Amino acid sequence: MKKTIVVLLLFGFAICAFKEIRGIYFRYPSYWPKPIYNFNKNQLTTEKTFLGRVLFYDPILSKDSNISCASCHSQHTAFSQINHSYSKGINHQIGKRNAPALINLAWNSSFMWDGAVNNLEMQALAPMSNPTEMNETIGHVADKMKHTTIYPKLFYKAFGDSAINGERVLKCITQFMLSLVSCHSKYDSVMEKQAKFTQQEERGYLLFKKNCSSCHKEPLFTNDKFENDGLPINKTLNDVGRMLITHDSANYLQFRVPTLRNIQISYPYMHDGRFSNLVQVLNHYTKGIVRSNSLAKPLLKPILLTNNDKKNLIAFLSTLSDTTFITEKQYSFPVFVN
Ligand code: HEC
Numbered sequence: 088m089k090k091t092i093v094v095l096l097l098f099g100f101a102i103c104a105f106k107e108i109r110g111i112y113f114r115y116p117s118y119w120p121k122p123i124y125n126f127n128k129n130q131l132t133t134e135k136t137f138l139g140r141v142l143f144y145d146p147i148l149s150k151d152s153n154i155s156c157a158s159c160h161s162q163h164t165a166f167s168q169i170n171h172s173y174s175k176g177i178n179h180q181i182g183k184r185n186a187p188a189l190i191n192l193a194w195n196s197s198f199m200w201d202g203a204v205n206n207l208e209m210q211a212l213a214p215m216s217n218p219t220e221m222n223e224t225i226g227h228v229a230d231k232m233k234h235t236t237i238y239p240k241l242f243y244k245a246f247g248d249s250a251i252n253g254e255r256v257l258k259c260i261t262q263f264m265l266s267l268v269s270c271h272s273k274y275d276s277v278m279e280k281q282a283k284f285t286q287q288e289e290r291g292y293l294l295f296k297k298n299c300s301s302c303h304k305e306p307l308f309t310n311d312k313f314e315n316d317g318l319p320i321n322k323t324l325n326d327v328g329r330m331l332i333t334h335d336s337a338n339y340l341q342f343r344v345p346t347l348r349n350i351q352i353s354y355p356y357m358h359d360g361r362f363s364n365l366v367q368v369l370n371h372y373t374k375g376i377v378r379s380n381s382l383a384k385p386l387l388k389p390i391l392l393t394n395n396d397k398k399n400l401i402a403f404l405s406t407l408s409d410t411t412f413i414t415e416k417q418y419s420f421p422v423f424v425n
């Protein structure tokens with residue numbers, strides 16, 4: 088597996104990869120807020136972003152060289168993992184949470200369902216060192232890379248010398264993650280007055296603004312906060328969310344509000360992937376809310392939706408799908424670059 092990938096990568100580079108990357112830049116619609124990430128500490132360049140992309144797809148990052156970041160975050164599902172409720176890592180070990188979609192991360196102030204990480208560079212380190220995910224150390228990964236023919240060259244292109252170390256690896260993976268901007272949905276075209284919602288989508292949009300947008304705030308569809316949205320605790324996992332980090336009972340069952348961009352393609356849903364479709368999600372909001380002291384205020388009042396309302400709401404949510412994002416070559420496995 089490892090050998091094949093290296094050969095494929097070499098083949099890809101030789102043909103066209105470097106040219107293709109010239110197009111990478113960080114762009115977002117003018118009506119969006121400014122990103123939170125401080126680009127001064129890690130300025131994006133095409134070479135570093137490209138190196139990050141190669142790393143993202145390379146199982147060299149895991150102990151048995153079988154698992155890459157893309158094993159759990161695959162592009163065609165907006166960089167989430169759809170075939171497992173809980174993510175599956177090294178030696179087929181199953182994790183405890185659903186792998187979230189990786190979208191518009193430059194606007195997040197914290198990461199993971201419970202906000203365990205507040206720095207994107209450190210985020211890449213977490214799965215690498217997690218014994219059930221990639222079970223590797225960054226130092227050992229850097230050593231493995233030194234013994235390849237390709238990586239010294241790539242680091243030379245990106246940094247002006249071929250030194251390979253953990254910090255550089257993390258910076259480049261971060262650059263690739265920052266480049267994952269999803270802003271070409273129908274919703275965006277409508278906001279930019281280049282398209283119109285259908286009547287059904289428009290009705291769904293009104294329902295969304297009434298019931299959902301206080302947490303799933305436009306235009307990123309998250310308020311970047313932790314909330315308890317009334318899900319009953321998963322008794323097998325006993326995952327109390329944000330409280331695991333803060334040890335404060337006010338944070339009991341609070342999870343990071345996920346973006347709803349590309350939501351139709353990034354099932355299953357919730358931190359434990361308990362719902363497989365959007366109807367189940369809406370049924371939760373209308374009749375599944377469990378009250379506890381930490382339940383978010385907007386959910387204290389019941390959400391009432393008829394079956395027709397649900398259809399309209401789902402029609403609106405499907406306008407958040409971005410086919411450019413999930414097919415964009417700049418994000419894909421480097422061998423398919425031309
Ligand atoms: C074995 C599956 C697996 C692998 C491999 C994996 N991840 Fe993840 N990733 C997850 C899971 C599960 C979560 C959520 C964990 C949590 O909330 O506790 C996650 C969360 C994240 C997040 C946070 C997203 C957010 O919105 O909060 C980022 C960023 C991320 N991963 C990037 C990476 C990168 C980069 C790699 C490779 C170095 C990687 N992942 C490898 C499963 C995986």
Ligand code: HEC
Pocket residue numbers: 188295298299300301302303313314315316318341342343344345346347350353355356357358359365368372383384385386390400
């Ligand atoms: C009080 C804040 C709040 C409100 C209001 C709210 N949500 Fe959520 N939503 C959340 C949180 C928090 C999660 C993650 C919960 C978890 O995983 O445990 C979530 C998860 C979701 C998910 C799953 C996302 C994923 O990637 O797995 C969908 C879909 C969703 N909400 C849709 C809606 C819709 C539609 C509405 C309106 C009917 C709504 N939400 C109202 C806070 C809220």
